[in-house]
Amino acid sequence: MNSSRNRGYAVFLIPGVIASLAVIVVPLVMTVGISFTRWTGIGTPEWIGVDNYTRLFQDANFWASFGHILLLIVAMAVIPTLAGLVLAAVLFDYVAKAFGDRWAGFFRSGFYVPQVLPVAVTGIVWSWILHPSYGALNQILESVGLGSLGRNWLGDPKYALPSVMAVMIWFQLGYPVVMFMAGLQRIDPELYEAADMDGAGWWQRFRRITVYLIRPEFYVVLVTTTIAALKIFGQIFVLTRGGPSNATLVPSYFAYQNFFEKARVGYGSAISTMLTVIIVVLAFVFLRIQNRDQRIGG
């Protein structure tokens, strides 16, 4: 490459570098540094080496919060991805043909609606619907004679996490549907016609063509939703605040508590640092798998 041709561009990166240093690099380095100290947020941090981390690994709440995250990955990444795949295929391959594109578009937009609501609003809507005394769900159950099924959905440690998981499935479903339907546009319709000619059934076409050809979207959806699950904060804050008795505690809320409620900034920093390491490692593992798969799949 001709180097003189590429001269004079570096200057354009200066604002971005300065801004990133101030807002991302410096705070990130500070958090990692603080994680090796004991600090209340006031005065001088006291260096304690890896004490926060050894304490973290013995903290039942820390392990519980990661256990909850695994279940939330099921609710936010695994189930929506699989359900979204089937829905997108049905909409693209059946509804669009049998009823027209407008219907397919209508359903797609409808499923996407929860995604555009602010997280806080989602929380308000659901914590009201699931409220034990004046909530809509229990009142509906009562009015159809199933009052005995009524529960304190978010207030009972046994049901709180499953309730949050259900809300998250509702929230996430539209994203994979939109992504997969966009990916399906790429597929040459002749492929489907050829499969029809060969006598392939719907299920075979779905598995051999649809799923195979939209693998790029599949990876993107799986990575982004998994990372979103690892970072989840807003919904937990407005639905349960990690309770009851830590039944829905997640790492980001656990860190928030330590930062701003318990003034244990060092410990909170250790939690955030651990979470960050996990997310970054996961992102790179996914990228590698994706690259390898693309090279093989051509």
Next chain:
Amino acid sequence: MTTTTVSRTPARADHAAPPERHRSRLRLVVLIALLVLLLLVVAPLLVVALNAVKSPADYAAHGPLSLPQTLHWSGIVDFWNRVDFGRKLWNSFLTSALVAVLGVALSVLNAYALGIGRIKGRLWFLVFFLIANVLPQEVLAYPLYYLSKSLHLYDSLISIVIIFTVVQSAFGTYLLSSVYAEFPSELLDAAAVDGAGRWRTLWRVVVPVSRPTLAVLVTFFFIWTWNEFFLPLIFLVSADHQTVPVALGVLQGDRMMDATTTSASALVGILPAMLFFLLFQRTLTRGVTAGAIK
């Protein structure tokens, strides 16, 4: 369930189609199943809308599913006045619009250097922006809180605008760099022949040509910033500075909130989001896909 009903499609579907009756029944089953699912998805919002315009007495007497006896707007009006909702809307709009414009501007500058300029160490910068993209905000939260306090930017919309401009531009830089890497070099050469400098080329050639992508980014940054919760919750503590999500989020558990007031508050939070959704629907569905193209 679909497998059993559909998979027996015989060979040569066009000739040996299943009997007309079977086919129309299948159509009906699929349509009804999808409509039921759609109803489940939007039901919470419908229930909210229904109860936001009910009087508390009506709600107590007839429950959440009945139609309102009379349209009772005062729940919404009272809530609006009590939390000064117009103010929160303005705060949200101002920060989101500023972040959308500044974030895209910063992304363009970065991507110009990385995607078109292909400056040295380009790969490392891209890796950095990729990591910045996936970082959880709580790993930045405390130092940002601490630094903004010492700079007297705490509890101010300025801090939120600065932080989200940078956070959003990490995504924008990553996406735009790959778009600009494919930028037609003939256009750049033509600009160079005309004697245009780097700035002129950027402003007169690169930005106009990539306008559709930039429009998608502006839309995204606006809505993402509008919906942000975690950092605004930490930074915007006084009522005058709260954004819509923060104002609604901290009301949870407030003793003033009964069922109808809660619905009213949820409705005023839903409406702007639905408005953006309708306005930007086309850009959005195109844009969600834009992220997938690497």
